[in-house]
Amino acid sequence: MAKSLYENKSFIINSFDQAKNAIQQNLGSRVSLVSTHNSTKNSGPSYFIYLKEELEKIYKELNIVMWIDCGKDPGLVMNTIRHGGKNIIFSNPEISEIYEMALTKNVKMIDSISDVIDLSKN
Numbered sequence: 001m002a003k004s005l006y007e008n009k010s011f012i013i014n015s016f017d018q019a020k021n022a023i024q025q026n027l028g029s030r031v032s033l034v035s036t037h038n039s040t041k042n043s044g045p046s047y048f049i050y051l052k053e054e055l056e057k058i059y060k061e062l063n064i065v066m067w068i069d070c071g072k073d074p075g076l077v078m079n080t081i082r083h084g085g086k087n088i089i090f091s092n093p094e095i096s097e098i099y100e101m102a103l104t105k106n107v108k109m110i111d112s113i114s115d116v117i118d119l120s121k122n
Contacts, residue, residue, distance in 0.1 A: 008032075010067070010116040014039035018119045019055055023062065025117075030063040034089070034113055036120045037069040045070075045080035067113060074098050081105050089113065 010032035011022035019033055033055075035048045045068045052066035068085045070076040072092040080088055081101065090098065091111045102109045 010034055010113050012036055012116050012118040012120045014120045016051055016054070019051060022117070022119055023055070023059055023064075026062075029061070030065065032065045032067060032113070034067040034116060035069050037071040039120070040069055040080075041071075041073070041076060044083075045076070045085050046083045049084055067110075077102070077109075081107055 008028035008030050009026060011018075011025070012034045013019045013022055014036045022033060023031055033048075033052070035045075040048065048066055048068055052064055055064050056062075065087055066085075067087045067089050068080045069089040070080060072090070074090075074092060074095050077088055077090050077098050078101075086107055088102065088107055088109045089112060090109050092098070093111070099109060
């Protein structure tokens with residue numbers, strides 16, 4: 001059975017193998033990888049930051065964007081910023097200080113990503 005190929009899509013992943021699978025399915029020169037909230041909570045954001053760095057060594061021609069899903073957890077956001085995360089999903093608009101800090105650290109923060117392909121269950 002042939003796999004579907006996608007151009008410049010976002011893929012939810014929680015492992016190195018799933019990330020490689022996403023890259024193989026991606027047709028464009030850019031791919032967005034999204035951590036699952038639970039795996040970020042369990043392994044910490046540095047796992048996904050290092051995962052991106054390792055993928056960039058292998059796929060030099062590909063622009064890889066790693067989104068760290070922090071859910072509504074401001075502590076996880078702070079930890080992600082401290083570890084060098086630059087793209088964060090955070091869905092707690094009541095805590096404006098977090099958004100201000102992200103701005104000062106040049107971190108892009110959004111509340112969700114639509115139209116993602118979930119590879120985390122494979």
